[in-house]
Amino acid sequence: MNSARVSKTIRPLTSDWNMERYSEKGWPQFLDAVTISGLRGWTGETVEFRFPVTAIAGENGAGKSTVLKTAAAAYRAPDKLPAMRTFYPDDFFPNTPWEVVEKVNLHYQFHLGVSGDSYDLRKPSKRWRGMPERKSRPVFFLDISRIQPIDTLIGYGKIAKQATFRGDETEFSDTDRNMLARIMNKSYTAGKMAKYEQKQIGILSTAEGEYSNFHQGAGEDATTDLVNLLRTAPRNSLVIIDEIESSLHPRAQRRLMSELFSIAHKQRIQFILSTHSPYILEQLPTEARVYIQVERHGNRDVIYGVTPDFAMSLMDDVDHTELTLYCEDKEAAVMIDALISNESPDLRRRISITPVGPASTVKTLGQLADEEKLPGKSIGILDADQDLTIGCVRIPGTSAPEREVFENTDENYWDVVALRLGVRTGDLLDAVEDAKRLENHHAWSRRVAENLGPRVRTDRVWEDAAAVWSQEVVDSADRAQFVKDILGHLDG
Structure with a gap:
């Protein structure tokens, strides 16, 4: 997110x-x-x-x-x-x-x-x-019918001919009008709702004059109805x-x-x-x-904590790669990409890496993938500090990605990272030590980038750190086994 x-x-x-x-x-x-x-x-x-x-x-x-x-x-x-x-x-x-x-x-x-x-x-x-x-x-329920144009619901001609009709009108308070204004990013001088048959008709006023649902866009119409509901809830x-x-x-x-x-x-x-x-x-x-998620045979799986990227990957019509790797977050995705790119560049072109949320979500998806309940071939990739479960592979190491890189490396490693970033090793080491004082290890890369100044992007810090770690620090046998495990799911 x-x-x-x-x-x-x-x-x-x-x-x-x-x-x-x-x-x-x-x-x-x-x-x-x-x-x-x-x-x-x-x-x-x-x-x-x-x-x-x-x-x-x-x-x-x-x-x-x-x-x-x-x-x-x-x-x-x-x-x-x-x-x-x-x-x-x-x-x-x-x-x-x-x-x-x-x-x-x-x-x-x-x-x-x-x-x-x-x-x-x-x-x-x-x-x-x-x-x-x-x-x-x-209980209040707004279904999708709220976005239908008002003339399709009650007949444009019928109401348009009643030039004198005003109906039961309820003025919006300043609070309600300001809420609508914030959502639509538009200035309203007044707002109210009039009831006609079974339809609430929103009537809004701007500096250009007063206009009703008949002359509002669908988004403005639907949001006016929502604001009207919330004001009475x-x-x-x-x-x-x-x-x-x-x-x-x-x-x-x-x-x-x-x-x-x-x-x-x-x-x-x-x-x-x-x-x-x-x-x-x-x-x-x-x-x-x-x-x-609806399985091939019609059964449903309810998955919690998904990322927007994961949700969109299952709802689009794009042709997917041969194997999808589901991991926790973008930091894990960068680390996985670096490991595979160093060990087997050809494999990297055959897979996609999608952050999906916490470890529990990765494990759930790994199990669903193992049971062939997801579209296409896929596996879960767990951080090194997680217990291995069915349908999953684990990143080499013993800690979460950021801790693995920031806490288990020496000065020689940071010399190489500094060279890639174009900064002095001393400045980088000071920035790393300061970052590690933060309790939240997910914020360490951002703090390092902030300490190094505007020339260094947060993403660049982590990309270079993970690339050097995967090439210079990880045991070559562990890296090879990690890629071999992924290939086993791809070819199995």
Whole structure:
């Protein structure tokens, strides 16, 4: 994840989540997981929500919308809010002339305060059971239909002829209008919502005048609807949004996520999103990213902590190389690339290296690859400090990549690195010693680059350090065995 692009509003949210979690000061109402059986190809798989803002990615047809709709039916509307809608499974999964929905079980795990609990909604045959057991909680659901132009929903001609129509209008507060302005990066002098039949019509004003949904772009229309929803969502609500990025360009997507983090923090709201966008995923912490992978035979695997690069690699139409190597992060990827390039340059052209997230994700993907549940040939590449598991190969050494290079090398090694970087060895050694004072070893390369001055890029420091390490420091037999293990997966 590109930390430079991550919103600052994620930090207070993450801090409170780690400190308060399910307490009264935190998120006393929280949907932890849903398990779906007998519905649209789901056979008992569980999807967990491990952060107040969770995004689910996957190809079309993977089941993202089914997860969101299942979550929307988890609660009933509070009695004290009679105007609020309660969602039922039949709202989303009705019988039709082509489908009969039966033998379905939806299992919910949730927290109410610090106590965990669970219940089921079941449809053994004709009707759903378990409705009275549902807890109450405000739930809001925005599906993909929100991005359809208003004239396709209610008929442009019908409303356009009613020149005097104004309808039920609700003004946006300054807070709501400013939120919309920040997301769209546009100045609004006023904003309001008017209701016509079943459609909320957003009406915005700028210095050029007033205009409605009929004359807004799809992104502005959808975001106005979202802001209108958020302005009415009570504290501790569950808000579910399908394809959160729809009709928004990358910068607007990032600004929208920043607003959601802020609202989740201040209002203790839980958001569950679906997305196809790397710009959405890169804003989220590792635990907030979920990928649903559909196997060749239709079964589903739920993978947590994926990187945007990994998610995009499975959702694109690009022809893949002969073998994909899944590793933790870009530092590991650079080290793997250096090892292979030094030992077998021809092999390097046959593989791709994709950072996917923490070691647990690498191990999960290694197992799925071993069971041939991923597209194409692939293996996991674990850092040297990890236990070896099925479907994985381990980088030579005993430590994490940065520790292996920065802590297990001598002055002769740094002489060579300094020559490649074009700096004095003494300056480089001072910069390395200063960097190692940081507790987070992932930040060491960046600190070295900062100490050496603007002429030296952070990426250049690590690329040269890894290249010299792979050529001069690693035992040649260990390097050869590492490459041999990869070739075994490629040719086996």
